Amino acid sequence: MKLGCITGPQQTRNFLLTNTAKEGETQTSLSYQFRVSQNLISLIIPETCSAIYEALQPIYMRMPRSQEEWRKVSQDFHSLWNYPLCLGALDGKRVLLQKPAHSGSHYYDYKGNFSTILMALVDADYKFLYADVGTNGRASDGGVWNKCKLKEGIEKEEIGIPPPANLPNSDIQVPYVIVGDDAFPLQKYLMKPYPSNDQSNEKHIHNY
Numbered sequence: 170m171k172l173g174c175i176t177g178p179q180q181t182r183n184f185l186l187t188n189t190a191k192e193g194e195t196q197t198s199l200s201y202q203f204r205v206s207q208n209l210i211s212l213i214i215p216e217t218c219s220a221i222y223e224a225l226q227p228i229y230m231r232m233p234r235s236q237e238e239w240r241k242v243s244q245d246f247h248s249l250w251n252y253p254l255c256l257g258a259l260d261g262k263r264v265l266l267q268k269p270a271h272s273g274s275h276y277y278d279y280k281g282n283f284s285t286i287l288m289a290l291v292d293a294d295y296k297f298l299y300a301d302v303g304t305n306g307r308a309s310d311g312g313v314w315n316k317c318k319l320k321e322g323i324e325k326e327e328i329g330i331p332p333p334a335n336l337p338n339s340d341i342q343v344p345y346v347i348v349g350d351d352a353f354p355l356q357k358y359l360m361k362p363y364p365s366n367d368q369s370n371e372k373h374i375h376n377y
Contacts (some may be wrong), residue, residue, distance in 0.1 A: 183224060183307075188339075196210045196211060196214075205336055206352075207314075216348050217340070220298065222240045226289055227299060229296075229297065230296075230297040230298070230299070230300060230331060231298070232290075232299050232328070233256075233298065233328075233329065234296045234329055235329050236321070236329050236330070236331040236371060238329075239330055239331055239345065240292070240331055242255075242256055242292050242298070243291035243374055244266065245292060246292075246293045247337070248293070249293045249294075249310070250293060252274055252348070253336055253337050254334060254336070254343060255293075255346060255347070256343070256345050256346065256347050257291060257292060257299075257347045257348075258290070258291050258347070258348050258349070259288070259289070259290050259299055259314075259347050259348065259349040259353065260288070260289065260310070260349065260350060261286050261287065261288045261289075261310035261313055261314075261352065262286070262288075262289070263278055263280070263282070263283050263284035263285070263286055263287075264284055264285050264287055264294040265284050266282040266283055266284060266285055267283065269283075272336050274307070275305050275307065276305045276306050276307065277306065277307060278306030278307060278354065279307075282306065284306030285300075285302065285303055285304065285305060285306055285307065286302070286303075286304045286305070286306060286310070286313050286319060287300060287302050288301040288302075288303075288304075288310065288313050288314065288321060289301075290319060290347060299319050300319065301313065301317050310349075310352035310353060311352050311353055311354060313335070313352060314349075314354075316368055323347075323358050324358075328338055328366045330345055330358075332344075333345070343360070344357055344358055346358055346359060346360045347359055348355065348358070348360050348361070350362065362375075362376040363375060364375055
C-alpha cells in the first residue's frame with residue numbers, strides 16, 4: 170500500500186499493523202511517517218489485532234461445542250486418514266521473532282533462535298480448531314500443553330467431548346482421543362506414536 174492511497178483512520182490502522190507484522194518496521198519509524206505518537210501506535214496495533222481476531226475467529230478457528238460437532242470431526246479423520254475416534258491433531262511450532270528488549274535468554278530456544286510457540290489443534294482438513302500462542306521458545310511442547318486451556322477443558326470435561334464409543338466393526342469400546350508426537354505425554358485422551366525401536370507390524374501401522 171502506498172502512503173498516498175491511505176485516506177482514513179481505519180486504513181491507517183491497517184497499514185500500521187501490516188508494516189509491523191509483515192515488514193518488521195519499528196514503531197518509531199511508523200511514528201515519523203504518520204506523525205502519530207509511538208505511544209498511540211503501541212495501543213493501535215494490539216487493538217486492531219483484537220478486532221481482527223474477534224471478527225474472524227468464529228469463522229476460521231471455531232472449536233466444536235457439542236458432542237455432535239466433535240463426532241463430525243472424528244468422522245472426517247476416519248474417512249480421510251483411516252483413524253477412528255480422533256478429535257484432532259496437536260502440535261507446536263516455534264515462530265521466529267526478533268529478540269524482545271530486556272528479555273535476556275527468555276525466548277532463546279534449543280535451536281539457537283529467539284521464538285515464541287504456537288500450539289494448535291487441527292481437524293482432518295488441517296483447519297485450526299484451537300490455538301495457544303505466546304509461550305516463550307525455551308519451553309517444550311509438553312510444557313506448553315501442561316498449562317494449556319484445552320488440556321484443562323478436556324480433563325474437566327467442559328468442552329463436550331463424546332463418551333467412549335466402539336471401534337469400527339468391533340465391540341471394543343475406547344475413548345475419543347487427540348493425536349500428538351513424542352513431545353506429549355501419553356494420556357487416555359492423547360495418543361502418541363510407539364517408540365521407534367523394536368516395532369511390531371501392528372505398531373508400525375499405527376505410527377504410519
